[in-house]
Every structure is written in C-alpha cells, then in structure tokens.
Amino acid sequence: MKNRTEENADSLLTREMENIPFGMKKFKSSRWLQYLAVIGTNVAIISTGMHYGWPSNAVPLLTNGTYRFTLTKTEASWLVSMTFIGDAIGSLIAVASVKPLGRKRLILLSSPTLAISWLLLALGPSQAYFFVGRLLGGTVDGMVFSIVPPYLNEIADVEIRGFMGAINMCSFAFGMAAINWLALFVTLDTVGYLAAGGALSVLLMVPFLPESPQYSLWTNDVAGARSSLRKLRGKTDVEEELNEIAAGISVDGRGNKLVDILLRKRLRRCLLVLFVLNWTTNLSGAAAIQAYSKTMFDKGNFMSASSANAVYYAVFCVSSMFSPLVVDRFGRKQLLVASAGLAIVPLLGNGVFLLVKSWQVDTSRVDFLEFVFILLFTVTHSMALYTLPVAIVAEIFPSDLKTVAMCILNVSFGVISTGVVLLFNWTYYSYGGYVPFFIFGGCLTVGLVFIILIVPDTGKNRSQDENSQWNDEESVSR
The missing domain is CATH 1.20.1250.20 (MFS general substrate transporter like domains)
Incomplete structure (x- = not known):
C-alpha cells in the first residue's frame, strides 16, 4: 500500500495534468x-x-x-x-x-x-x-x-x-x-x-x-526512481515498471568493476559482442579515411580538395541519420549485417582502382572513381556500422555495469583507431594507396562473419530487461 506522502504526490501530479489545456495534455503525457x-x-x-x-x-x-x-x-x-x-x-x-x-x-x-x-x-x-x-x-x-x-x-x-x-x-x-x-x-x-x-x-x-531511474535504484533511492519515472512517463502509476527495473538490478548484482564482467559467463558474452562490434567498426578504416580524406581528394583533378572534403562530410552527416530513422522498425543485427556487407564493396573497389592506377595506367578520365568509392563507403558504413554499436552495448549490459562497458568500448576505440591511422599512413605512402583498402576490406569481411555468428538482435520488441539478461544456456547469437 502507498503511504500518505506517495498519495499526496499522486494527487499533485494528477492536478497538474488536469490544469493543462486539452491540446497540451497529450504533449504532457508524451x-x-x-x-x-x-x-x-x-x-x-x-x-x-x-x-x-x-x-x-x-x-x-x-x-x-x-x-x-x-x-x-x-x-x-x-x-x-x-x-x-x-x-x-x-x-x-x-x-x-x-x-x-x-x-x-x-x-x-x-x-x-x-x-x-x-x-x-x-x-x-x-x-x-x-x-x-x-x-x-x-x-x-x-x-x-x-x-x-x-x-x-x-x-x-x-x-x-x-x-x-x-x-x-x-x-x-x-x-x-x-x-x-x-x-x-x-x-x-x-x-x-x-x-x-x-x-x-x-x-x-x-x-x-531527471536522474536515471536505474541509477536511483542502484543507489537505493527508491523515491527518487519513482519520481523520475513519473516525470519521464507523464503518469502516476509506474509501479510495474519500477518493480521490473528493481528486479533487473537485483538479478544483475551491484558490482561496477571489470572483474564482475570477467567472472560471469553471460557478461563475458556481452564483452565478446562489444569487442566484435568495436573491432569490426574501427578496423574497417573509417577513422583513417576521415583523417586523410583531404589528402586523398587533393590527388584528384575534377574538384578542389576543400570542396570534396565539404561534400564528403555532408554525405557522412546525412547518411548517419539513416539508422535512427529505421532502427526501431527493424532489428539492430539486420541493419549491421546489411551495412557491413555493403561497405565491403567500395573498400575493395577502391583498392582495385588504386592498384590499376599504380600500374601507370591512364586513369585521368575516371579519377572521380576514388571519390565515389569513398563516398559509397561512407554511406554504407554510416547507415548502421558507425551508429549502432554504442547503442547495442548500452542495451546488452546491466545498468550497474553500463559505464564500465562504455569505458572498455572507448579505451579500445582509442587504441584501435590510433593503430588504424598509423597503419594507413605507413602502408599508403610506403607500399601504395591500394594496400590499406584491401586490408580494411579483408578485416571488414571477417568482422561481418563474426557479427552474423555472435551479435544478438536487440530488436524493438525486446524490453530492456530482456536485452540485458541472457540465460547462461542461451546462445549469444540468438
């Protein structure tokens, strides 16, 4: 049963919503x-x-x-x-x-x-x-x-x-x-x-x-969690969701250290998914292509490097909006597979083009192909492979370990991206521009296989509790 303080809070929120004009009630409760x-x-x-x-x-x-x-x-x-x-x-x-x-x-x-x-x-x-x-x-x-x-x-x-x-x-x-x-x-x-x-x-x-309800429960602030949920959902009856969140935190435990992830089988599976997504995304060479885009465009004759760079970033920005618009209609995994599979083509295509160019073949009439291949890679990579890994990692880890998981993701991102940029610089200037693109295309192909086999589908019909609680007997590739 609710105590008098909770009843007063319910009454106050109800009166506040009743005082809102009819046209705004939907907005208030949305x-x-x-x-x-x-x-x-x-x-x-x-x-x-x-x-x-x-x-x-x-x-x-x-x-x-x-x-x-x-x-x-x-x-x-x-x-x-x-x-x-x-x-x-x-x-x-x-x-x-x-x-x-x-x-x-x-x-x-x-x-x-x-x-x-x-x-x-x-x-x-x-x-x-x-x-x-x-x-x-x-x-x-x-x-x-x-x-x-x-x-x-x-x-x-x-x-x-x-x-x-x-x-x-x-x-x-x-x-x-x-x-x-x-x-x-x-x-x-x-x-x-x-x-x-x-x-x-x-x-x-x-x-x-408001503060996150999960964080409030994690710190034993039940009243704060209830208040946050009421504000976020625009209603007074949030007990069912509050109990679900509390049950999830109880099952997941209250640790916040890396050892908690390493010692539990289910969390090790989550960690494996994290590394697969991070390695696949970054070993595709996106960071290096962004860092050296202006340098590569400078070798073309059909457009100035500054103009090409501006177009590149415009395409990059627009194409990254694809997954937020459709991600809740389709499964995350399906979008990742499509994005990775399509991104392989322009990487290998640009590698072939630059290889032919290194044979001293006259490619002046088709120099724009390198620009086109890079744009195609940007579009296909950005449609899901660039945007979804962070969202998936935030979904599959329990609330009290999300920050640890994101820390691992960020640190590994920094290490891998630095290595990718150095690899690109070394191979591009020492062995030829085609070499890094073949390497990135090969890495992405391997990563695609691991995505298909290992990454779960955290689709729209799966609740937060379902996403972050796989049974030990359950296959991680479900």
Whole structure:
C-alpha cells in the first residue's frame, strides 16, 4: 500500500495534468522530456565531435607557418593524438565517479570543461595551451560516451530506445562535419569561440532532466526512481515498471568493476559482442579515411580538395541519420549485417582502382572513381556500422555495469583507431594507396562473419530487461 506522502504526490501530479489545456495534455503525457534529454545531452556530443573534426583543417594551418606559432609534423601528429589519450582518461574518470556523482551531474560537468578546452584552442598563445585543450576535449569525450548512451537507454521508452541510442553517433558525425563547414567561412580562433558557446548551452537543458531511474535504484533511492519515472512517463502509476527495473538490478548484482564482467559467463558474452562490434567498426578504416580524406581528394583533378572534403562530410552527416530513422522498425543485427556487407564493396573497389592506377595506367578520365568509392563507403558504413554499436552495448549490459562497458568500448576505440591511422599512413605512402583498402576490406569481411555468428538482435520488441539478461544456456547469437 502507498503511504500518505506517495498519495499526496499522486494527487499533485494528477492536478497538474488536469490544469493543462486539452491540446497540451497529450504533449504532457508524451515523450517530450525524453526528447529534451536527447537534445541536451547530444549538444555535448556534437562539441566532442567537433574536436575530432578540428585537425583536418587546423593541422595544415599550424604547420605551414601562417599561424601565430608553428608546429612540426611530429608535434602536429601528437596534437591530433591527444584526444585519443584523453578519451581513455575520461572513460576511467567516468567509471570512478559515476556512482558518487550520478550520470546527470557528470553530463553537467562536461559542459564547462568542454568550453574551457575550446577557449584554450581559441586563445592559447603557444602550443602548450593547444595540447592541454585537446587533452581536455578528449577527456570529456571519454566521459560523455561512457555516460550519455547508458543514460538515454535507461530513460527511454522501449519503442524509441533504438533511436535514442543511435542518435548519439549521428550527433558526433554532425559535430565533425560542422567544424569543417565552419572552417570554410571563419578563422580557426572564431571556430573555438563558437564551439565554446555551444558547449555551454548544455546548461540550459540538462538541469531540467531527471536522474536515471536505474541509477536511483542502484543507489537505493527508491523515491527518487519513482519520481523520475513519473516525470519521464507523464503518469502516476509506474509501479510495474519500477518493480521490473528493481528486479533487473537485483538479478544483475551491484558490482561496477571489470572483474564482475570477467567472472560471469553471460557478461563475458556481452564483452565478446562489444569487442566484435568495436573491432569490426574501427578496423574497417573509417577513422583513417576521415583523417586523410583531404589528402586523398587533393590527388584528384575534377574538384578542389576543400570542396570534396565539404561534400564528403555532408554525405557522412546525412547518411548517419539513416539508422535512427529505421532502427526501431527493424532489428539492430539486420541493419549491421546489411551495412557491413555493403561497405565491403567500395573498400575493395577502391583498392582495385588504386592498384590499376599504380600500374601507370591512364586513369585521368575516371579519377572521380576514388571519390565515389569513398563516398559509397561512407554511406554504407554510416547507415548502421558507425551508429549502432554504442547503442547495442548500452542495451546488452546491466545498468550497474553500463559505464564500465562504455569505458572498455572507448579505451579500445582509442587504441584501435590510433593503430588504424598509423597503419594507413605507413602502408599508403610506403607500399601504395591500394594496400590499406584491401586490408580494411579483408578485416571488414571477417568482422561481418563474426557479427552474423555472435551479435544478438536487440530488436524493438525486446524490453530492456530482456536485452540485458541472457540465460547462461542461451546462445549469444540468438
């Protein structure tokens, strides 16, 4: 039975909803607060994406002697790498601080930290300021991607959970594209000021969001969890969902360390899925292609490198919106298989084209093919392989281990992406441009097989409890 305090809360919420005009009642009881959470948290992700897109136009300026200080190519490569180093640091910080601070507070802390990182890049008089700014930006990226996907997954209705999970990577892509578009019209310093202002806008939305109900139960705050659910669902009767969440947390346990994942068979299966998705996504070469896109486009004669780069990022941004629009209508696994299978074709196709070109065959009339193959890879890779792994990882791990899982995902992303970029640079210039594309195509083919065999289908009809609770006897490839 409910106590008097709970009855008063029910009565108050009911009266508040009765006072809303008829046309707004549907809005009040709908998912507007969940969508506000998507917007508010993804503003931070856009800002971190801008950090990853910043080097493509900044590095040439910093190394050609026209900026207020000059970097050597070696110093510039380390400057680019600082975000990957910071990503690992931020992920570890998130794991250590998520329980005492909560997901919402960590998201709020990301806003001023991001603003400071951008102001260091806009105002810094020497390279030391830039290194610190890039490190801070990467640190926040690690924190945000360890916190935001689990938070959105936990507050979302099951019907839109796929959309809210996939939109994170779309926002990241938009941030990468936006900074490259801005660089065509404003100075590098102005870009920093604009990005700092955007980062601070997080403070206009996130304070109004409730804490995750799962986090509240994880910290034994049952009243807080009930209050959050009432706000998110727009109704007073949330006991059934509250009990389901509590039961899931009880089954999953309350550990938050890597040892909990390694010692339990079901969680080791989840970890295997995480690595398969991460390795397949990153060993496809997407990070290297993004980093060297302008360099590759510079060799073409049909369009300027700057124009081709702008088109590339526009296509990248638009195509990344595909999966959020359809993910809740189809299974995640089906989209991943289609995306990976289709992305293999342009990788190998570009490898063949560059191999023929290395034989001194006159390809001047079809030089545009390299650009077309790269665009086709971007479209097919972005439609699911780029956007869905983060969402799936947030779905399959229990609430009290989501942050640990995202930490592992982010750290491995940083390590693999760094290796992929170095591999591309070495093979592209030492052995020929076709070599890395054949390697990436081969890796993606192997990854496709593992996706088919290992990755589960966390479709729209599976509840959060079903997604994160496989039986030990159950096949992980179900």
